[in-house]
Amino acid sequence: MSESEGYRNEAEAEKLHEPRGVPLHNVHRHDVLVVGAGLAALSGALEAAKIGDVGVVTKLFPTRSHSGAAQGGIAASLANQEEDHWEWHMFDTVKGSDYLGDQDAIEILVREASSVVRGFEHMGCPFSRTEGGRLAQRKFGGHTKDFGKGGPVLRACYAADRTGHVLLHTLWEQCVKHQVRFYSEYLALSLIVKDKVCRGIVALDMATGEVHIFHARAVLLGTGGYGRVFSITSNSFANTGDGLGLAMRVGIPLEDMEFVQFHPTGLYPHGILITEGARGEGGYLVNDEGERFMEKYAPEKMELAPRDVISRAIQTEINEGRGIGGKGYVNLDVRHLGAEKIKERLPQIAEVVSKFAGVDVNEAPIPIQPTAHYSMGGIPTDLDCRVLADGKGEVLKGLFAAGECACVSVHGANRLGTNSLLEAALYGRRAGLALAREVKGLPFNEMPEEVAEQDLKMLERLLGAKGEEKVADLRKRLQEEMMAKCGVFRNEKDLNSLLETVKDCQERYRNIGIKDRSRCFNTEVVEAIEFGYQLDFTEAIVAGAINRKESRGAHARTDFKERDDTNWLKHTLALKIEEGIRFDYKPVTITRFKPKARVY
Ligand SMILES: Cc1cc2nc3c(=O)[nH]c(=O)nc-3n(C[C@H](O)[C@H](O)[C@H](O)COP(=O)(O)OP(=O)(O)OC[C@H]3O[C@@H](n4cnc5c(N)ncnc54)[C@H](O)[C@@H]3O)c2cc1C
Secondary structure (H helix, E strand, O other): OHHHHOOOOOHHHHHOOOOOOOOHHHEEEEEEEEEOOOHHHHHHHHHHHOOOOEEEEEOOOHHHOHHHHOOOOEEOOOOOOOOOOHHHHHHHHHHHOOOOOOHHHHHHHHHHHHHHHHHHHHOOOOOOEOOOOOEOEEOOOOOEOOOOOOOEOOOEEOOOOOHHHHHHHHHHHHHHHOOOEEEEOEEEEEEEEEOOEEEEEEEEEOOOOEEEEEEEEEEEEOOOOOHHHOOOEOOOOOOOOHHHHHHHHOOOOEEOOOOEEEEEEEEOOOOEEOOOHHHHOOOEEEOOOOOOOHHHHOOOOHHHOOHHHHHHHHHHHHHOOOOHHHOOOEEEEOHHHOHHHHHHHOHHHHHHHHHHHOOOOOOOOEEEEEEEEEEOOEEEEOOOOEEEOOOOOOEEEEEEEOHHHEEOOOOOOOOOOOHHHHHHHHHHHHHHHHHHHHHHHOOOOOOOOOOOHHHHHHHHHHHOOEOOEOHHHHHHHHHHHHHHHOOOEEOHHHHHHHHHHHHHHHHHHOOEEOOOOOOOOOHHHHHHHHHHHHHHHHHHHHHHHHHOOOOEOOEEEOOOOOOOHHHHOEEEEEEEEOOEEEEEEEEOOOOOOOOOOOOO
16 A cells, blocks of 8 residues: 555655656655546456555545435346346347347346346345345336347346446445555546556646646546536436546557437436336336327337337427427326335335426326437447557557447447446446556556656646636537437438537637636636537537438437448547547457347
């Protein structure tokens, strides 16, 4: 642990150049440095801590990470209550991904799922249980029996509607036990990459405004998603996709960024999540005419079709005037489940709906609309979470990524509910295991002397910024246009005008003003930095959506309505260059299930 306190009093310190502008006591050293403290990051930290010294840099207190907000469940074909097999889970995930998921990565996901869930059980995670004492499982959209031929299957393990909360707390306790060193409320500013090797990160201690350098043999990014680039989202305020910006700025292309998941049931009007578990337990969707409209869109799977299908159905009902009272929402009705079941299985939902919509779910239906929820794309990695410098085969030494910020691609064009907690925990653990194997062989590569200079300059510039533009205004404009033009349905004309807006915001961002001049918890500066990341990767989302001229999974183009396997059964890699975004592609790994028409 002494090493984590920096280079002070260490013989090694003498061998180092003192980085310009950062005192040595703000320079820390860890075998492994993890950025983030959600499910992916902490799963990795815990494994790596078994062999070395691990530091975690996180802008939130660990248990406030968005993983803790996850409600519905974590998938594993345990077959505790009825027959299930990993092959069924694999088929569902491949079909759910609209055949864009890489099947080697998916096979690992579904085969190792049971060991992940049991691992949590053995750590003492308080899952909900059956009367016989086994882990209880519930139904979720797109998870079926017998390769889609049967009905919905009981596959999602859960803890009432607070699954993420219990998983995250369990992991955090284990990390504390294994002496992981936490740097909470530190914002990562840049990755230190030289000669294609990652040697650590530079971060801002938000409490003091001081810059710190974290020197490491290897870095794991577990920085989560970016729902906050949309005006209506289920994501917490911190979900600004910083890791994607960090990766883009060191020249890593981002994979499949055009695929953004809209969850069907966000509470109207702000989009707070109403778990799919509400439909898993038997909730109905109803339009203004009182019709269970899913009959028209997915006659067999109804409310338990995958999210992209249901979001499009809801949006179509709203667009065609069948929203409740002609407004922008339809109803989710759970009244028939009965007060007892609601209290036992969906207590948090009942509370949220009462507090934020003033509705008693036992008495009235819940007003819902699609809400920006999850990022299928991200930083390209191999099966052990090593970041791919070119998005394809070339590994960037010393850099790993897992969870929502990464794209190993298990979700392809559309993620199934409960597969994300699974991915974060499982691939986070794989990253940790790979780090544990490899880190001893990785040296502490020397850091460049000017390592923090750019970040120091950037902070000084922001603290003195006297420009005309306000970050809050630019962000609002971008979020609203992203929702209107890059939402559930997309078309070329809207996307082109949106891309102009992104570029205009990038231009105006150069001329922002910051009123708060203090260094201590300067949230105006922090938000400006976060918005800078968003402006970078939003361009990749929008340009990617323009570029992909087909409809697949969550990417629904009204001007290219069909899936086009001949031209588009491939992953997009979006590289930021001077003139904008340059695209490259890589093939989808198909092992067991050949692409077929996707009907539910
Ligand atoms: C409301 C809600 C409900 C959900 N329910 C489910 C569910 O039931 N089942 C399911 O499978 N999935 C669910 N999901 C999705 C799932 O929760 C997430 O995809 C998953 O938890 C992401 O985990 P993560 O570890 O990748 O990131 P997160 O848990 O989001 O953690 C990101 C971490 O990165 C840190 N960070 C970010 N930027 C920086 C920076 N610049 N510097 C330092 N630290 C930084 C943050 O502090 C945080 O600790 C839900 C999502 C939401 C929003």
